[in-house]
Amino acid sequence: MSNTPRKLPDAAIRLGVVVIVIVTAVVVVVSLLPASIKDRKLQRAAAIEREQAHELQYAGAVVCADCHEAEVNLKKDGYHRNVSCETCHGAAKGHTENPVDIKPPAPRDRQFCPTCHAYNQSRPKGFPQINPVTHNPVKPCITCHRPHDPKPPTVPxxxxxxxxxxxxxxxxxxxxxxxxxxxxxxxxxxxxxxxxxxxxxxxxxxxxxxxxxxxxxxxxxxxxxxxxxxxxxxxxxxxxxxxxxxxxx
Ligand code: HEC
Ligand code: HEC
Ligand code: HEC
Ligand code: HEC
Ligand code: HEC
Ligand code: HEC
Ligand code: HEC
Ligand code: HEC
Structure with a gap:
């Protein structure tokens, strides 16, 4: 019977090594992480900076009036008063800065209007809906409905x-x-x-x-x-x- 000190079982040694490696790794990674990830305040500041760096795409509902009085006046009392210009014409910041070279597209296509008006049960009750297959087919919607004042056609x-x-x-x-x-x-x-x-x-x-x-x-x-x-x-x-x-x- 030898009296050499009792050896730790191999399994415990391996476990010890793994624990040490993990702890070291965590300490190293945490110390290497940039401050902005660890600090909430810095985090918010960085997010704001990042968003501000994006190029603005939308011009907003007001500037269009500077140059397109006719469309703005037509729309303001009509059914589309709450649909903004850029909903239909797309983001138009570039156009407002350079109206001659950059033209926003106009959705003249029949496919466009049913995005909002095609019959769909989940729309609010009373919202004007049509079945695009049977409602005056083939012709573009704007043949009969002015997009800036889309009241259904009437006669005296x-x-x-x-x-x-x-x-x-x-x-x-x-x-x-x-x-x-x-x-x-x-x-x-x-x-x-x-x-x-x-x-x-x-x-x-x-x-x-x-x-x-x-x-x-x-x-x-x-x-x-x-x-x-x-x-x-x-x-x-x-x-x-x-x-x-x-x-x-
Ligand atoms: C600084 C003046 C100015 C501002 C602001 C402006 N536009 Fe224009 N827009 C013009 C001019 C000029 C034309 C070209 C008219 C022409 O060719 O007869 C034009 C043309 C258009 C056209 C027609 C494009 C085509 O192919 O016929 C659309 C649609 C349009 N603008 C939408 C908008 C919208 C939406 C806004 C607001 C986000 C806006 N515009 C703001 C000056 C402006
Ligand atoms: C419901 C979608 C819709 C909205 C909202 C809308 N437009 Fe239009 N716009 C159109 C369509 C479709 C045309 C093409 C009309 C045509 O060719 O007869 C058009 C055409 C135009 C044109 C070219 C001139 C013309 O009458 O053909 C200008 C300029 C214009 N829109 C500006 C505006 C401005 C400014 C606003 C906001 C005040 C606005 N639009 C809101 C759909 C829309
Ligand atoms: C972003 C959604 C949206 C788009 C796109 C849109 N509309 Fe509308 N439309 C509306 C809203 C909102 C109303 C007003 C509903 C109300 O008064 O309750 C309306 C009202 C109407 C009405 C009046 C219906 C009635 O009550 O008698 C007609 C017609 C119409 N739109 C046609 C069009 C046409 C044509 C286009 C394509 C050029 C179009 N809409 C594109 C949202 C939209
Ligand atoms: C002898 C028969 C005939 C007469 C008369 C006639 N048209 Fe037409 N028209 C046609 C036919 C067929 C088409 C379709 C084929 C085509 O585009 O040439 C057409 C097409 C058209 C179009 C559509 C053009 C397009 O590019 O979409 C218009 C607008 C039109 N006619 C207006 C008139 C007017 C205005 C008059 C009188 C000055 C007239 N037509 C006289 C037979 C006639
Ligand atoms: C040939 C002419 C014509 C065309 C093209 C047309 N409409 Fe109409 N639309 C009418 C008439 C007329 C009415 C009113 C009578 C009725 O409800 O049928 C109307 C009514 C509507 C209404 C009101 C429905 C309600 O219940 O209040 C909406 C929304 C509408 N149309 C959207 C569209 C859309 C979107 C398109 C294109 C996909 C389109 N229309 C194409 C003539 C037309
Ligand atoms: C006040 C102007 C005006 C007068 C006057 C007029 N039209 Fe039109 N016509 C239009 C408009 C607007 C359209 C529809 C264009 C569209 O589809 O967007 C049209 C469409 C047409 C079309 C259909 C073309 C196609 O491509 O489908 C024909 C054909 C036509 N008209 C013939 C005539 C004839 C014939 C007369 C004389 C009796 C006449 N128009 C008088 C404004 C007029
Ligand atoms: C684009 C021009 C135009 C418009 C808009 C128009 N008409 Fe006509 N109408 C005519 C022409 C051209 C004739 C002559 C046809 C002929 O002599 O064969 C006519 C003929 C008539 C006739 C004689 C009978 C017939 O059918 O030939 C009556 C009634 C009539 N129109 C009523 C109307 C009413 C009601 C409206 C509105 C709902 C209307 N018209 C809109 C151009 C038009
Ligand atoms: C009280 C009924 C009545 C009203 C309202 C009415 N009409 Fe008439 N209209 C008639 C009758 C009846 C005729 C004759 C039909 C015939 O001779 O076959 C006629 C004929 C016509 C003719 C053909 C004329 C010709 O020389 O052939 C036109 C065009 C016409 N009407 C347009 C209109 C217009 C546009 C309106 C609205 C501003 C209107 N009508 C309102 C009853 C009416």
């Missing part, structure tokens, strides 16, 4: 009383936003004795050319060359004026 109530069919046809056509009286000068008396006092009707191709002729100053309607398009025929011999469809193959 009195015409509807007697010409409801024409009104219904027109309200889903590319001419939805044109008032009846754009094309028919209507004396008040027509509403009382309609068969004796009649409104005017366009009588010449030049009438439609005001908006569709290639020299027309009216912005928006598609243009044709009146001298050659449809030749000698009246426009409405080929295009029903209350539903001027164009077939495209």
């Amino acid at each position: 109530g009195e015409c509807t009383a007697c010409h409801a069919g024409i009104e219904r046809t027109k309200s889903v056509s590319p001419h939805a936003l044109l008032e009846c009286t754009t094309c028919h000068v209507t004396p008040e008396q027509h509403k009382v004795t309609p068969r004796t006092v009649k409104p005017t009707k366009p009588s010449a191709r030049e009438f439609c050319a005001q908006c569709h002729g290639k020299d027309s100053k009216v912005d928006g309607p598609p243009k044709i060359d009146v001298a050659t398009h449809g030749e000698k025929y009246l426009c409405w011999q080929c295009h029903y004026p209350h539903m001027p469809e164009v077939s495209r193959e």
Whole structure:
């Protein structure tokens, strides 16, 4: 029986080594960490600095008014009064600083508006919703709804009383936003004795050319060359004026 000191079991030695390594590692790592990770105050200060270093993308709702009074005025009393300009036109800080070279996109596409208006049960009750598949398909939404004042198209109530069919046809056509009286000068008396006092009707191709002729100053309607398009025929011999469809193959 030897009287050499009792050896620690191997397992305990290994455990001791592991503990020492871990403790050393923690001490080293903690001492190497930058102060800003360990100190909450420094941490916040660093976060603020980091966020401030990002380039600002949005210009905010106010500056647009400096240069786009018309759109701002149109929107401020309409249904979209609470939808900000940049919701639809994207972040536009760059544009406000260099309006000529940097143009924000305008969402003219039919796909865009249903992001908010496609029927979805989870939307708030009463929020105006449509089914994009069946609601006046194919045409861009902005054919019938002005994006800055998107009220559904209406006609003067009195015409509807007697010409409801024409009104219904027109309200889903590319001419939805044109008032009846754009094309028919209507004396008040027509509403009382309609068969004796009649409104005017366009009588010449030049009438439609005001908006569709290639020299027309009216912005928006598609243009044709009146001298050659449809030749000698009246426009409405080929295009029903209350539903001027164009077939495209
Ligand atoms: C410093 C003046 C200025 C400011 C501020 C400004 N714009 Fe403009 N914007 C212009 C000019 C100039 C045009 C070009 C007009 C033209 O080409 O007829 C323009 C054109 C546009 C267009 C049409 C682009 C196109 O392709 O036709 C949109 C959309 C637009 N701006 C949105 C905005 C929005 C949104 C804001 C606010 C975030 C804004 N603008 C702020 C001057 C400005
Ligand atoms: C609901 C989406 C929406 C909002 C909100 C909106 N716009 Fe527009 N904007 C459009 C669309 C779509 C067009 C393209 C209209 C067209 O081609 O007939 C457009 C066109 C424009 C144009 C080009 C001129 C024109 O009328 O075609 C300018 C400038 C403009 N918007 C500025 C603004 C400003 C400024 C605001 C905020 C006051 C704003 N928009 C808010 C969707 C929007
Ligand atoms: C960011 C969401 C948003 C987008 C995108 C948007 N709208 Fe709207 N729209 C609204 C809100 C909000 C209202 C007002 C709802 C209310 O009055 O309760 C509204 C109202 C309307 C209305 C009035 C409906 C009624 O009550 O009679 C029409 C029409 C409309 N929008 C068409 C459009 C068209 C067209 C576009 C695309 C150019 C568009 N919207 C894009 C949020 C949006
Ligand atoms: C009280 C009913 C009534 C009202 C209201 C009314 N109309 Fe008429 N309108 C008629 C009748 C009836 C005719 C004749 C139809 C016929 O002769 O076949 C007519 C004919 C017309 C014609 C064709 C004229 C022609 O020479 O062929 C036009 C265009 C017209 N209306 C436009 C309008 C417009 C625009 C309004 C609203 C500003 C309006 N009407 C309001 C009843 C009405
Ligand atoms: C051809 C014309 C036309 C086109 C294109 C059109 N609409 Fe309409 N929209 C109308 C008319 C007319 C009404 C009112 C009668 C009705 O509710 O159908 C209306 C009503 C609405 C309403 C109000 C619904 C409610 O219950 O209050 C919303 C929102 C709307 N449209 C959004 C859109 C959107 C989004 C698009 C494109 C995807 C679009 N519209 C395309 C003609 C059109
Ligand atoms: C873009 C111009 C335009 C608009 C907007 C317009 N009309 Fe017409 N309308 C015409 C033309 C052109 C004719 C003549 C068609 C012909 O002689 O064959 C006509 C003919 C008529 C007629 C005679 C019967 C018929 O169907 O040919 C009536 C009634 C009429 N319009 C009522 C209306 C009413 C009501 C509205 C509004 C809901 C309206 N129009 C909007 C251009 C227009
Ligand atoms: C006050 C201006 C105005 C007058 C006048 C006018 N239009 Fe239009 N027309 C428009 C507008 C706006 C549109 C719709 C453009 C769009 O889809 O955004 C349109 C659309 C059309 C289209 C459809 C084009 C397409 O690509 O789908 C035809 C066809 C057309 N008009 C024919 C006529 C005829 C025929 C007349 C004369 C009876 C006429 N227009 C008078 C403004 C006018
Ligand atoms: C002989 C028949 C005929 C006559 C008359 C006619 N058109 Fe057309 N129009 C067409 C056809 C077919 C198309 C479609 C093919 C094309 O674009 O050439 C069309 C297309 C159009 C378009 C759409 C162009 C585009 O680029 O989207 C407009 C706007 C238009 N016509 C307006 C008129 C006007 C305004 C008149 C009278 C000055 C008129 N048309 C006379 C047959 C006719």
